[in-house]
Amino acid sequence: MELRVRFPVDDVILSTLHGVAFGSPVTLLPWSERLNRHALTWVGAFSNDELIGFVQVCWDGGSHAFVLDTAVHPDHGRQGIGQQLVTAAAEEARAAGCEWLHVDYEPHLVDFYVKACGFRPTDAALLRLRD
Structure with missing residues (x-):
């Protein structure tokens, strides 16, 4: 498993992961545009180049950042991937100068x-x- 920060996002792939991880219908969303416009950062977990986990961090432009959309494909759950994603997201927020997550x-x-x-x-x- 490999973590990638601010990786190029494919809207279909991320929408599918999000739907499967949350047990909801897959709805195509403009992830790439939203992330580039609103997110401080995002982190993906990849297994053999397949996206299996995701988290994004939004922020207020100052000291506060917010974890959103933490998702791990159910086939890869309970392996610590979510924790690694959130830890990496926290490190990115800290590096950007945020004080609170x-x-x-x-x-x-x-x-x-x-x-x-x-x-x-x-x-x-x-x-x-x-x-």
Whole structure:
């Protein structure tokens, strides 16, 4: 397995990984355009040149960065790939001068983000802007 930072993104391949990893229908999204426009960085996990994992980091342009879309193909789960992706993303954010790395997660992912990746739980809130 090899990690690649800011690799050239194929929208079909990343959309497929995202759909499979999250157990949702595959919807083609303009990943490459969005990442180049909004992300501080992104990291991919590759096995024999096949994308098997992904994470992106967005930021406020200052000291805060945000982990989004952590995904590992189910055939490669439970092997530490997600943890390696998040660790690499954190290193990239640190190198960019960020002081804080935030992540939102569902309760079933607390062991992954808090115990495996070292995040400290905090209170947060969410406001839905569309139905």
